[in-house]
Amino acid sequence: MDADTREDACLRADHLIRLLSDYGVALIRPTEKEPPAPSTSETIISNQVFGDPKTFREIIAVDGKFEIVTVKAGVGTVEQSFTLNEVMLNAGLVLSGDPAAKSVKGLGTQLAAATEIYRLNAAGLAGGK
Structure with a gap:
């Protein structure tokens, strides 16, 4: 995967994470105890x-x-x-x-x-x- 493709994928992922957070969905790493409070x-x-x-x-x-x-x-x-x-x-x-x-x-x-x-x-x- 080249740098431009990686950048596009990261931007799409970031946008998706923001959309999910608008609906109360938070992605957390398994090592995290609880997500930071909004x-x-x-x-x-x-x-x-x-x-x-x-x-x-x-x-x-x-x-x-x-x-x-x-x-x-x-x-x-x-x-x-x-x-x-x-x-x-x-x-x-x-x-x-x-x-x-x-x-x-x-x-x-x-x-x-x-x-x-x-x-x-x-x-x-x-x-x-």
């Missing part, structure tokens, strides 16, 4: 805003959706709210070169948030959709 926090990630050390941008899971929230002086303001299905549709607009992609407000931030959600295996926190 996160119960709404906050998936929090980053300091570049050039403004007192402001943070968080990705949180709320009511079956994900939200990008700006927190300044302890006060949160929701920038956008979306489902992963909506993000995938928007990503399709970008990949197909559809001019409608230019009209989606905050699209780059939304796509970056989805990348972090999948990277941190947090898709299930908002229902995985």
